[in-house]
Amino acid sequence: xxxxxxxxxxxxxxxxxxxxxxxxxxxxxxxxxxxxxxxxxxxxxxxxxxxxxxxxxxxxxxxxxxxxxxxxxxxxxxxxxxxxxxxxxxxxxxxxxxxxxxxxxxxxxxxxxxxxxxxxxxxxxxxxxxxxxxxxxxxxxxxxxxxxxxxxxxxxxxx
Amino acid sequence: xxxxxxxxxxxxxxxxxxxxxxxxxxxxxxxxxxxxxxxxxxxxxxxxxxxxxxxxxxxxxxxxxxxxxxxxxxxxxxxxxxxxxxxxxxxxxxxxxxxxxxxxxxxxxxxxxxxxxxxxxxxxxxxxxxxxxxxxxxxxxxxxxxxxxxxxxxxxxxx
Amino acid sequence: xxxxxxxxxxxxxxxxxxxxxxxxxxxxxxxxxxxxxxxxxxxxxxxxxxxxxxxxxxxxxxxxxxxxxxxxxxxxxxxxxxxxx
Amino acid sequence: xxxxxxxxxxxxxxxxxxxxxxxxxxxxxxxxxxxxxxxxxxxxxxxxxxxxxxxxxxxxxxxxxxxxxxxxxxxxxxxxxxxxx
Numbered sequence: 001x002x003x004x005x006x007x008x009x010x011x012x013x014x015x016x017x018x019x020x021x022x023x024x025x026x027x028x029x030x031x032x033x034x035x036x037x038x039x040x041x042x043x044x045x046x047x048x049x050x051x052x053x054x055x056x057x058x059x060x061x062x063x064x065x066x067x068x069x070x071x072x073x074x075x076x077x078x079x080x081x082x083x084x085x086x087x088x089x090x091x092x093x094x095x096x097x098x099x100x101x102x103x104x105x106x107x108x109x110x111x112x113x114x115x116x117x118x119x120x121x122x123x124x125x126x127x128x129x130x131x132x133x134x135x136x137x138x139x140x141x142x143x144x145x146x147x148x149x150x151x152x153x154x155x156x157x158x159x
Numbered sequence: 160x161x162x163x164x165x166x167x168x169x170x171x172x173x174x175x176x177x178x179x180x181x182x183x184x185x186x187x188x189x190x191x192x193x194x195x196x197x198x199x200x201x202x203x204x205x206x207x208x209x210x211x212x213x214x215x216x217x218x219x220x221x222x223x224x225x226x227x228x229x230x231x232x233x234x235x236x237x238x239x240x241x242x243x244x245x246x247x248x249x250x251x252x253x254x255x256x257x258x259x260x261x262x263x264x265x266x267x268x269x270x271x272x273x274x275x276x277x278x279x280x281x282x283x284x285x286x287x288x289x290x291x292x293x294x295x296x297x298x299x300x301x302x303x304x305x306x307x308x309x310x311x312x313x314x315x316x317x318x
Numbered sequence: 319x320x321x322x323x324x325x326x327x328x329x330x331x332x333x334x335x336x337x338x339x340x341x342x343x344x345x346x347x348x349x350x351x352x353x354x355x356x357x358x359x360x361x362x363x364x365x366x367x368x369x370x371x372x373x374x375x376x377x378x379x380x381x382x383x384x385x386x387x388x389x390x391x392x393x394x395x396x397x398x399x400x401x402x403x
Numbered sequence: 404x405x406x407x408x409x410x411x412x413x414x415x416x417x418x419x420x421x422x423x424x425x426x427x428x429x430x431x432x433x434x435x436x437x438x439x440x441x442x443x444x445x446x447x448x449x450x451x452x453x454x455x456x457x458x459x460x461x462x463x464x465x466x467x468x469x470x471x472x473x474x475x476x477x478x479x480x481x482x483x484x485x486x487x488x
Contacts, residue, residue, distance in 0.1 A: 036196065120403035123400065284487070
């Protein structure tokens, strides 16, 4: 173990490379037993969408994701943690968000990745606007109550 | 959706390429919203190990993983599923096992990957032997009760 | 002292600008007070803030509740519930 | 009729061979019967099957319980609890 884990947080327009991000966390070490990645992709909703446009709050987006990442590092024995969130226009089939967690043990890696996604959905300042394939005006995606509930399940009763 | 999902199951000596396996499930489609990967890696246990040797039961290993994959496809709305398990000698820092799950929704992808790992650990016919870094004779890794318990948590009360 | 207000997503679109500097009148102590005052500033604000309960607010780039005091805020952002991830 | 027995991991190492064909004597009906009989075949079997409860068994490449009947088995595999994944 190399002491304190510093999460990698990036907000960017460009796509990301999952294999390179896994390698960044694992290369040259032999103490990691489990790496979980989550990729969120843009769906076309049965051909209805031509793109999603992701607006974000520069500055706060990075700060808020860093706060969430810091909470994950406190709660689970992680050896590495990366969160990358894209902004701008994303086409169906393209990547939107990546979370990578590395740990000695698989449950920690799974739970931390799941927690990070729930918190990103409900607390990271990003908004999605739909672009319709038929050229009609698209609207802003509604927040789902289910995402708030999903985030709520991580609240410890003692907290 | 393209109807029935056929899981990819491979038992191989060679390493695998996570990015290529994600691409195999997602390329050319726009109905996948979430891809989860789990990589299990060989740890050196604070320098104690020089390698793990993975023995398996050829034929049954493929069949049993295919059964577990089929169960996952019945239980979660998956759009793709890949399991690759290596055999032979694996060095610290190298990959042992890969699970990839693709779904429209993130919870299905997370839960199915977690389920697959628990079942692989407790039902796939593989055995790990330790090789010690100091040249002393290594032994077979003991099965952990915690892995059986982890698999047990997926049993529905009605089953 | 001027306070910087920043708007995102449909709040930005309805108000018709991404940000502005405002002089807050006396008596605006909490986020809820701010929302009430803004709503009275014209049709576009009325439209954007029609249902104040759904508006999320960050002060100096941190989430806050509507009952939060805004004293010391350099930057207050108003936006709809987030849909990232 | 000969039945093929296959051994893995420390069961294989202790018995000293990866597989063998055996003629099962009359009266061997279940997996538990088979384990009891095998254990009586010599020191190496005694050593491998000392604690029969921990031995896992597959018939024709499917996991079975020790109470399972072995009639119709072409291939019976004995091995320790699995440690893959």
